[in-house]
Amino acid sequence: MAQPDIGLLTGQQRSNWIRLRTMILLRWVAIVGQLVALTVAERMYGLQLELGLCYLAVGVSVIGNLIAIFVFPENKRLTESENLLMVLFDLLQLGFLLFLTGGLNNPFALLMLGPVTISAAVLTTxxxxxxxxxxxxxxxxxxxxxxxxRTQNGFVLRIPDLFVFGNWIALVIAICFIGLYSRRVTSEIHSMSDALSATQLALSREQKLTDLGGVVAAAAHELGTPLATIKLTSAELIDELADHPELRDDAALIREQADRCRDILRDMGRAGKDDLHLRQAPLMTVVQEAAEPHAHRGKLVEYTHDPDAGDEMDQPAILRQPEIIHGLRNLIQNAVDFARTAVWIEAHWTAERVTLRIIDDGRGFPPQLLGRIGDPFVRRRKAGSDQHERPEYEGMGLGLFIAKTLLERSGAELTFANGSDPYAVSTPADKHIGAIVQVSWPRNKVDARTGDYAIRTGHNAQIQT
Structure with missing residues (x-):
């Protein structure tokens, strides 16, 4: 699928978003907690600790924070390497404190999970x-x-070796599980964020084109009368200046350029959408407009409608929404990309629903991905035949995600299926095979004449200049 021209963010780019001040604040919280824990253990419970070495470990963190505060600006954002060093420093400092205070006999050993969770959330894999x-x-x-x-009386506080081993196993499993879990969830959130940004960009681009087309159509309409006057006047001058060849040629040139302006405005105004009558169109007209960029790419694009839908003249007029046009265009492009020779677009409408089916005669969707179609950044390794047929194609599912999101925004429901087994050796040539995408709207969501979003009738508003 064609994808919007945006720079999708990598994990390393996101790690550069973390402010140094944020890490400094978190470290101050850890320093205060460590000092409180050491003070309570020594004064309230009378534990004999190596206070000099413990305060040395905490003091190193304090010095590091003070240096970071006074040396670097407040808006400093850490690079990937700097973030990694910060997390490793905190991990080693905590490990040294635990070494001084009983190792895994110390219940605060659980805090080893903190740096791992932070790294899984903000750093690269x-x-x-x-x-x-x-x-x-x-x-x-x-x-x-x-x-x-040791207590004040010299007794050694320790838990049985079996529990120490259990703590070690629990921490190792927790480090692996929480790291993997946090990494997976964060990656899903980032992927969805990138995909939604791409969707918004695609919709914004289509909306801008729609608005620009409306302005051009209005300009073509407003300039039609003066251009017609220029053409009429120049024609009269041509007749009257028959005895003056040079002036007659100038009048002919004026008429020719007026015709040229008319043709340019007519071509530019084809995409006009702000006219009340052009904000709606028959169903198949909207479908053909969406398919137009891909209708001449060497594949047959055939438009049909279900016989049960009734007379083609009775087809509904639907809204020409950018979401609908751009979403259908992405689906049709996907079908044309993977079709062998032909793509069929079938329409069906009833009093309750309007349905489109886009079918190609290609190999169809990979069966193992059918349940995930519509999710962003779904990759699969290309087979040798895929690389031979389309060596430039690097699909991530983003185009289908954009199409699905935009069409669902207009009230549509999408289903994806295969017309035949993609691994079958041979299939009948006269059947529609390959991928099938069905788009179905409640009629009251898209019908431009009746329903919840019917376009009002009346005179077009005059353009204010």
Whole structure:
């Protein structure tokens, strides 16, 4: 599918969005929590801690924060590498504190999940894997090597080895699971955000073209009378200047240029949509307009309507909404791209619904992706035949997502299916095979003459200049 010309963001670009001040604030919260925990453990519970080394670890974080505050500007945004170093520093600092305070016997070992979760949410996959691996290594070391927790009386506080092993297993599993879970959810959110931005851009582009066409149509209408006057006057001058060849040629040139202006305005005004009568059109006219850019690409595009739909003259007039035109155009382009020789567009209408089916004679949708069609950034590895037939094609499902989103915005329901088994060795040549996309609207949503969105009748408003 053709995709809007936008720069889709990568994980590394998104990691550059994080402000240094945000990381500094989070670190201050961690520093305060660490100081409170050390003070309570030493004064209220009388634990014998290596306070000098503990305060040294906390002091390093304080010094790092102060340097970041005074050296870098407030609007500083961290790069991918800088974010990774910040997270690794916090992970190592926390690991050192846990080493000084009992290792996995310390319930605060659970905080090792914090840096992993942050890295999975904001950093690239490679950085997330690195942080997760570092966390697993630190937890594994702490399970065997750490300074014991001692009470005032010298008793060592420790839990049974079985529980230490259980804590280690739980932390390793939690690091892997929470990292993967956070990464997956964040990736889904980012993909949907990118796809919705592309959809909005496509709709905005179509709306601008529609508005521009309306202005051109209005200009062509308003200029029609003066151009006709110029043409009439120049014709009279041509007759009267028969004895003056040079002046007669000038009058003929004026008439020729007036005709040229008329033709230019007529061509430019074909897309005019602001005229009340042009904001609606018969169903098949709108379909043909949507298919026009792809109707001459070497594939037969055939328009038919269901015999049950009645006389073609009774077809409904529907709204010429940018969502409908652009959405159908994307679906038709997809069909033309993958068709072998022909694409069929079938229309059917009743008193309740208006339905279109776009069918091609290509290989159809991949069966394993039928349930995911309409999701953005759905990739699949191309087979050798696909690379041979269309080596330039790099589909991500974004075009179908845009089409589905825009058409659903107009009230449509879309279904995707295959006309035959795409893995079948041979299929009858006279049958419609390949991919089938059905678009169905409640008639009152798109009917321009009746229903909820019927266009008012009356005189066109005069353009104010």
């Amino acid at each position: 490679r950085s997330t894997v690195l942080v997760g691996a570092a966390a697993i290594v630190i937890v594994t070391v702490l399970s065997d090597y750490h300074l014991p927790l």
